[in-house]
Amino acid sequence: MSSIKDKKIIVIGDRDGIPGPAIDACILAAGGQIEYSSTECFV
Amino acid sequence: MNSVILSSSYVLVHTPDMVIHNGSTQNTERVVNPDSEYLKALPQHIRSFEQAVAYAPNQVYIGNKTPNFLNSLAMPWYDKPIENADKFGRFGQIMPQDEFYLLIQACDVFDVVNLEKNFVAEILPKFKNNPLIKEDIALRVKEGKDIDFIENIVNNEHGEGLYHNNKLVGSVTRGHDVDVNLSAHVLHENLVSKASSVLSLLQLIKNANIDANDVEYVIDCSEEACGDVNQRGGGNFAKAAAEIAGLNNATGSDVRSFCAGPAHAIIMAASLVKAGTYKCVAVTAGGSTAKLGMNGKDHVKKGLPVLEDVLGGFAVLIGVNDGVHPEINLDIVGRHTVGTGSSPEAVITSLLSAPLERVGLKMTDVDKYSAEMQNPDVTKPAGAGDVPLSNFKMIAALSVKKGQIERKELPIFVEKHGMPGWAPTQGHIPSGVPYIGFAVNDILENKINRAMIIGKGSLFLGRMTNLFDGVSFIIQKNSGKKESEAISEDMVKEFIAKAMRNFAESLMGGGNYDK
Numbered sequence: 001m002s003s004i005k006d007k008k009i010i011v012i013g014d015r016d017g018i019p020g021p022a023i024d025a026c027i028l029a030a031g032g033q034i035e036y037s038s039t040e041c042f043v
Numbered sequence: 044m045n046s047v048i049l050s051s052s053y054v055l056v057h058t059p060d061m062v063i064h065n066g067s068t069q070n071t072e073r074v075v076n077p078d079s080e081y082l083k084a085l086p087q088h089i090r091s092f093e094q095a096v097a098y099a100p101n102q103v104y105i106g107n108k109t110p111n112f113l114n115s116l117a118m119p120w121y122d123k124p125i126e127n128a129d130k131f132g133r134f135g136q137i138m139p140q141d142e143f144y145l146l147i148q149a150c151d152v153f154d155v156v157n158l159e160k161n162f163v164a165e166i167l168p169k170f171k172n173n174p175l176i177k178e179d180i181a182l183r184v185k186e187g188k189d190i191d192f193i194e195n196i197v198n199n200e201h202g203e204g205l206y207h208n209n210k211l212v213g214s215v216t217r218g219h220d221v222d223v224n225l226s227a228h229v230l231h232e233n234l235v236s237k238a239s240s241v242l243s244l245l246q247l248i249k250n251a252n253i254d255a256n257d258v259e260y261v262i263d264c265s266e267e268a269c270g271d272v273n274q275r276g277g278g279n280f281a282k283a284a285a286e287i288a289g290l291n292n293a294t295g296s297d298v299r300s301f302c303a304g305p306a307h308a309i310i311m312a313a314s315l316v317k318a319g320t321y322k323c324v325a326v327t328a329g330g331s332t333a334k335l336g337m338n339g340k341d342h343v344k345k346g347l348p349v350l351e352d353v354l355g356g357f358a359v360l361i362g363v364n365d366g367v368h369p370e371i372n373l374d375i376v377g378r379h380t381v382g383t384g385s386s387p388e389a390v391i392t393s394l395l396s397a398p399l400e401r402v403g404l405k406m407t408d409v410d411k412y413s414a415e416m417q418n419p420d421v422t423k424p425a426g427a428g429d430v431p432l433s434n435f436k437m438i439a440a441l442s443v444k445k446g447q448i449e450r451k452e453l454p455i456f457v458e459k460h461g462m463p464g465w466a467p468t469q470g471h472i473p474s475g476v477p478y479i480g481f482a483v484n485d486i487l488e489n490k491i492n493r494a495m496i497i498g499k500g501s502l503f504l505g506r507m508t509n510l511f512d513g514v515s516f517i518i519q520k521n522s523g524k525k526e527s528e529a530i531s532e533d534m535v536k537e538f539i540a541k542a543m544r545n546f547a548e549s550l551m552g553g554g555n556y557d558k
Contacts, residue, residue, distance in 0.1 A: 021385040041501040042427040
């Protein structure tokens with residue numbers, strides 16, 4: 001899997017899985033750029 | 044003393060035409076893609092009332108089958124109807140759409156609901172035969188109007204149509220010419236929520252076998268908002284439903300927190316009773332029209348029936364400790380705080396292990412957990428997975444991390460402390476509360492001692508905060524002491540004062556220490 005460093009990322013989190021802010025934290029720690037982030041409820 | 048759960052009720056309303064005309068997925072599709080293949084195919088995927096009654100998860104919801112029954116039924120469940128299924132169950136009933144339209148009119152106090160007169164004449168006898176419908180409610184149903192009148196409201200007056208068997212049988216008039224908060228669409232949605240809440244309250248009074256006048260306070264925990272342009276969410280669904288259900292001695296208010304609403308409401312109700320503010324509090328919620336057919340596109344694409352064809356409703360009655368019914372232990376309340384964070388581990392720790400550890404309990408000390416009890420028959424074909432199973436795996440994983448079970452015991456923990464989901468995907472309806480009826484029975488029958496109800500809410504959907512929300516509470520076996528037998532702090536003070544007076548008098552030679 002290629003690195004996400006300096007990549008522009010769109011984050012769609014799942015309220016019953018991994019929420020957006022938790023994914024954001026991982027992406028920022030790995031040097032990615034978050035262009036859009038939200039958490040959705042699918043149920 | 045802890046307050047107790049005296050009774051509960053669970054009702055469903057089969058609404059096949061509302062799936063087509065009122066579900067948000069279908070309404071959105073009509074706007075963005077009115078000629079879509081989905082909308083054309085949808086009517087062929089709608090279930091009959093008999094099919095909805097025979098659907099195993101619905102039979103569990105109203106208490107005719109237990110959650111454990113679903114473990115013995117191979118998935119998918121929609122093609123395995125229950126033979127001789129009854130629309131009346133231990134906890135409640137499945138009401139057909141035609142009767143429900145009459146109940147909606149009975150709940151309308153502003154003359155916005157009009158039904159076609161032949162439809163009323165045909166359905167009224169059936170409505171009156173429903174064991175929950177007493178004369179006071181049946182008398183609220185009006186004779187009905189000509190179809191021309193109803194067609195005019197729907198076609199020329201921005202009204203919302205009520206359809207049955209794909210035929211127009213009624214209408215909801217808008218409440219204001221300009222105010223979108225009183226549009227016919229919003230009034231329809233709110234009246235549906237109110238009517239299904241009324242049905243839940245009527246069922247609750249019957250199940251609890253109490254006088255409706257005994258209820259002192261009602262809390263509505265649905266996900267709708269009623270008000271006008273100057274107070275969009277003014278409320279009060281609780282009092283509006285209590286009026287129709289005949290709870291004449293009750294006032295009430297609404298509690299909102301998306302799907303976490305019911306758990307918040309029950310904790311508040313238990314606190315109000317424990318504090319002595321009210322002796323008997325009902326928590327209630329009606330269903331959501333918007334969520335009907337929410338995952339319909341995936342169901343149709345995969346050749347399934349549209350399984351989200353029922354509105355859900357429930358009510359829970361909380362009262363003073365009678366020494367018998369299961370208690371709500373307010374010493375073990377889990378809470379997701381502003382500072383908790385949103386990682387799954389942080390969420391589950393705040394709601395489960397943290398409150399248990401505060402009183403020296405382990406995760407394994409809770410016999411059953413009830414979190415998101417959505418029916419996986421609905422969610423799996425839509426790609427949302429098995430939500431209850433995911434929750435139980437997370438709880439088991441935390442138990443492993445805490446060193447309370449071995450890693451290899453993880454599947455056993457899920458099986459022992461979890462359950463398959465059976466509740467319709469109606470937001471607040473599946474959120475922890477569907478198990479309360481079974482929990483009360485299981486505790487009274489000594490099958491379990493302790494259950495945890497967990498409510499989780501997606502606050503971010505309202506665009507006011509990115510925060511998640513959740514609270515949890517414990518239902519436990521009654522200690523056996525009644526409220527009247529408990530010794531109050533004032534009584535203890537009085538005993539001590541009397542003893543000290545006697546002791547002082549004895550020192551002074553009064554010799555009446557034993558008096």
